[in-house]
Amino acid sequence: MDNKDKAKQKKNAKIEESEYIIQLKGLTKQYGNKCVVNDINLNIKKGEFVTFLGPSGCGKTTTLRMIAGFEIPTQGKVLFGGEDIAKLPPHKRPVNTVFQKYALFPHLNVFNNIAFGLKLKRIEVNYQKANGEAGVKQVKLKDFLVDPNTGKPDFSIAAKDYYSYVEKGYVKLKKIKKYVNKMTKKGRVQKEVNGYKYYIDEKVRRALKIVGLSDYETRDVNSLSGGQQQRVAIARAIVNEPKVLLLDEPLGALDLKMRQEMQIELKEMHKTLGITFIYVTHDQEEALTMSDTVVVMKDGVICQEGTPIDIYNEPLTAYVADFIGESNILDGIMIDDYKVNIVGTEFACVDAGFGQNKPVDIVIRPEDIEVKSKEKGIITGVIKSSMFRGVHYEMMCECNGFEFIIHSTIEAPIGKEVGLYVAPENIQIMHKEHVDNTVEVTFTSNTTFDMYGGTYDFTPTALWKDCSYDADQDILTIDGVETALKGSSAKIRFGFADVDMTDDEYAAPLAGNVDSMIYKGKNYIVDIKTDDNHHIYADTEYLWDKGDRVGIKIDPDKFEIVKEEAADIKTDGDGISAKNEDVKGDENV
Amino acid sequence: MFKKCMAIPYALFMALFVLLPLALVLVFAFIDASDGSFDMIANFKELAKEQALGKVISNSLIAGLSTSALCLLIGYPIAYFLTKPEFNRKGVMIGLFLAPMWVNFLLRMMATKAVFNVLGFKMGMGAVIFGLTYEYLPFMIMPLYNTILKIDKSYIEGASDLGATPTRAFWKITLPLSMPGIISGLTMVLIPSITTFAVTEIMSNGKMMLLGDFIYSLKADSLNMAAAISFVLLIFMGISMFISNKYADGGSKGGGIC
Numbered sequence: 107m108d109n110k111d112k113a114k115q116k117k118n119a120k121i122e123e124s125e126y127i128i129q130l131k132g133l134t135k136q137y138g139n140k141c142v143v144n145d146i147n148l149n150i151k152k153g154e155f156v157t158f159l160g161p162s163g164c165g166k167t168t169t170l171r172m173i174a175g176f177e178i179p180t181q182g183k184v185l186f187g188g189e190d191i192a193k194l195p196p197h198k199r200p201v202n203t204v205f206q207k208y209a210l211f212p213h214l215n216v217f218n219n220i221a222f223g224l225k226l227k228r229i230e231v232n233y234q235k236a237n238g239e240a241g242v243k244q245v246k247l248k249d250f251l252v253d254p255n256t257g258k259p260d261f262s263i264a265a266k267d268y269y270s271y272v273e274k275g276y277v278k279l280k281k282i283k284k285y286v287n288k289m290t291k292k293g294r295v296q297k298e299v300n301g302y303k304y305y306i307d308e309k310v311r312r313a314l315k316i317v318g319l320s321d322y323e324t325r326d327v328n329s330l331s332g333g334q335q336q337r338v339a340i341a342r343a344i345v346n347e348p349k350v351l352l353l354d355e356p357l358g359a360l361d362l363k364m365r366q367e368m369q370i371e372l373k374e375m376h377k378t379l380g381i382t383f384i385y386v387t388h389d390q391e392e393a394l395t396m397s398d399t400v401v402v403m404k405d406g407v408i409c410q411e412g413t414p415i416d417i418y419n420e421p422l423t424a425y426v427a428d429f430i431g432e433s434n435i436l437d438g439i440m441i442d443d444y445k446v447n448i449v450g451t452e453f454a455c456v457d458a459g460f461g462q463n464k465p466v467d468i469v470i471r472p473e474d475i476e477v478k479s480k481e482k483g484i485i486t487g488v489i490k491s492s493m494f495r496g497v498h499y500e501m502m503c504e505c506n507g508f509e510f511i512i513h514s515t516i517e518a519p520i521g522k523e524v525g526l527y528v529a530p531e532n533i534q535i536m537h538k539e540h541v542d543n544t545v546e547v548t549f550t551s552n553t554t555f556d557m558y559g560g561t562y563d564f565t566p567t568a569l570w571k572d573c574s575y576d577a578d579q580d581i582l583t584i585d586g587v588e589t590a591l592k593g594s595s596a597k598i599r600f601g602f603a604d605v606d607m608t609d610d611e612y613a614a615p616l617a618g619n620v621d622s623m624i625y626k627g628k629n630y631i632v633d634i635k636t637d638d639n640h641h642i643y644a645d646t647e648y649l650w651d652k653g654d655r656v657g658i659k660i661d662p663d664k665f666e667i668v669k670e671e672a673a674d675i676k677t678d679g680d681g682i683s684a685k686n687e688d689v690k691g692d693e694n695v
Numbered sequence: 696m697f698k699k700c701m702a703i704p705y706a707l708f709m710a711l712f713v714l715l716p717l718a719l720v721l722v723f724a725f726i727d728a729s730d731g732s733f734d735m736i737a738n739f740k741e742l743a744k745e746q747a748l749g750k751v752i753s754n755s756l757i758a759g760l761s762t763s764a765l766c767l768l769i770g771y772p773i774a775y776f777l778t779k780p781e782f783n784r785k786g787v788m789i790g791l792f793l794a795p796m797w798v799n800f801l802l803r804m805m806a807t808k809a810v811f812n813v814l815g816f817k818m819g820m821g822a823v824i825f826g827l828t829y830e831y832l833p834f835m836i837m838p839l840y841n842t843i844l845k846i847d848k849s850y851i852e853g854a855s856d857l858g859a860t861p862t863r864a865f866w867k868i869t870l871p872l873s874m875p876g877i878i879s880g881l882t883m884v885l886i887p888s889i890t891t892f893a894v895t896e897i898m899s900n901g902k903m904m905l906l907g908d909f910i911y912s913l914k915a916d917s918l919n920m921a922a923a924i925s926f927v928l929l930i931f932m933g934i935s936m937f938i939s940n941k942y943a944d945g946g947s948k949g950g951g952i953c
Contacts, residue, residue, distance in 0.1 A: 209849035223857035
């Protein structure tokens with residue numbers, strides 16, 4: 107490649123980069139051994155409204171704090187306009203934050219809270235020392251240069267030109283009023299010009315007007331209501347005219363009505379100000395209402411990013427579907443292209459390319475199910491309950507033992523047998539994240555192995571077909587070879603339904619906490635997180651609560667060995683790359 | 696009714712050990728010792744005549760104010776760094792700094808005096824101020840530590856987010872917000888150090904007197920005079936409390952032992 111090409115490529119790269127104001131590259135944050143944010147890559151466009159959405163502890167706030175500069179990433183880059191700012195302290199970053207609990211300074215009134223940033227504003231100026239050396243010094247806002255003809259501070263004056271502009275007759279902000287008075291007397295300048303104090307005054311007043319709190323300047327911040335404090339916090343951030351505004355669950359402490367009002371106002375502000383908003387929330391409705399782009403996070407990883415419409419209509423995983431809005435999440439089997447079996451009935455769908463007889467996750471939004479007469483539906487069921495919810499009725503219909511939630515403006519009477527119809531395009535089909543638990547275990551004897559620190563019994567005859575052992579269980583014969591298993595390891599597999607959850611953690615070899623649950627119409631798929639942060643999935647008909655401490659029991663007969671030819675696939679129960687699931691799915695069928 | 700009965704011991708305690716002594720001080724201050732009659736100004740006139748008193752008051756003010764200032768200057772940085780977890784793992788350091796309070800102060804003063812003598816330092820005002828600072832430093836650190844500890848970290852983050860360097864954030868946020876602690880620390884050092892006795896006696900070889908020593912030196916029969924001086928001190932105390940309350944209300948609440 108010759109140099110010309112290289113230069114061209116470089117130029118292209120630059121153009122591409124300049125489109126994005128913030129880029130996160132391989133951003134990782136660890137506290138001790140715990141990975142809170144794991145290798146996040148994200149590009150944020152200028153003027154975009156981006157929302158990080160996820161449950162508490164998913165790493166969304168940590169990500170925001172790394173952009174703001176309160177946390178230094180363990181690895182990765184935070185590019186601001188192409189420049190890495192990951193290690194820059196917060197006061198040097200061109201971003202401002204609206205904090206969750208506002209963090210208004212209690213000893214300052216509204217005006218001084220808002221003016222705080224303005225008064226600190228500094229630019230670096232190159233100048234020549236007396237001995238001819240070049241030096242850099244910090245210039246305060248009051249020393250900013252003002253064009254005496256317009257009366258406005260000229261921030262565009264480059265640092266190196268500062269002194270040449272002074273020679274040109276530009277005046278420092280603090281002196282401008284005096285200067286103008288003098289000039290006006292001489293009849294030279296007739297324009298209205300503001301001095302330093304007036305300049306700040308005007309900015310603060312404008313910010314207060316934007317947030318709808320005019321005439322609140324002298325109020326004590328402690329005397330304001332939650333909503334008003336929130337507005338002051340926003341004013342305090344936007345008055346500095348940041349390129350990017352970071353908002354950390356800013357509406358979390360407000361009541362519903364206030365929150366909805368502020369959502370609309372924030373969206374308006376975003377339009378008027380035209381700056382980039384990065385917003386963090388756990389409220390999916392808030393995220394869908396306000397954002398241009400929603401980034402759904404879980405366990406420090408981005409699950410999906412896209413427009414609110416994409417995220418809602420085409421969730422990539424059951425987790426995203428469950429988190430965003432109400433939905434019916436069900437197990438399905440992709441019979442063939444455009445054909446899917448859900449709860450024992452074949453539905454037409456618009457998806458293809460999954461292969462034949464592949465287990466998949468199905469999402470159907472409650473409002474996409476049409477209640478028809480018994481004959482006209484694809485599947486028949488009985489209405490079990492109905493609740494008036496204002497705009498619609500929320501009905502529960504049982505079909506083949508599975509529950510469907512339906513939102514409809516027309517009520518069907520309880521007990522009535524109805525037909526349900528779902529248009530093919532409204533069936534969202536997703537790869538399964540996991541189809542079974544696959545774990546690398548170490549044998550501790552011929553009948554026990556160690557899995558994530560718990561010792562489980564297993565039945566060797568269930569693991570190996572051609573296998574026998576003597577009465578004392580001392581000698582194990584596999585494929586005609588006497589084997590001592592102790593110390594060796596293997597990859598084993600067990601199904602979701604083989605996991606037995608128990609209240610008594612000491613009655614089971616291994617314990618963990620319930621991390622999340624997804625309702626599948628009849629049963630729950632429970633994600634149990636062990637103390638070493640491994641995940642084990644269980645299928646249960648009982649409802650557990652998030653955070654419940656449970657013991658994990660597994661029937662010794664239920665383990666299967668993962669065959670050698672499949673051994674090169676790296677799966678350890680945590681692996682979630684889509685490619686692997688396909689293969690795993692294969693094995694399962 | 697039962698709940699009200701529970702308050703009786705405290706009410707009795709208050710009456711016997713707080714209200715009664717205060718009342719006695721007031722009564723004695725306004726009774727003429729020579730004839731036992733009620734006289735508003737007799738004791739104060741007598742006080743004014745006392746030659747040494749002017750010197751005692753000026754000494755007290757100098758010693759008290761410089762002790763307070765020194766305690767604040769030394770105590771603030773200590774308290775500030777002790778609130779940082781990296782300097783004060785599990786509160787061990789703060790315990791160490793407060794440990795001198797566990798040793799009898801007379802013993803400490805005498806030891807200090809011995810050290811001063813060995814080093815050949817002159818015993819006088821300087822030594823007294825040193826002794827007082829040594830004595831009262833923990834009383835300054837404690838309220839400061841509590842106040843600074845309670846300042847929400849998000850204020851500092853907010854300030855740095857708005858462009859403040861760490862130094863600037865300290866002057867603009869941390870210091871103003873630790874005002875209540877400063878005030879209560881000063882209250883706990885100023886008045887006690889003015890009215891202390893023994894420290895002066897030991898650290899100045901009995902050459903110097905503060906108000907406390909002066910009261911101590913009065914003979915048993917001049918209880919009325921002592922009461923009069925106490926009355927003056929009470930007024931001082933009242934004024935300083937008034938000022939401290941006024942400031943403490945301004946900033947965030949809490950902090951301080953009192």
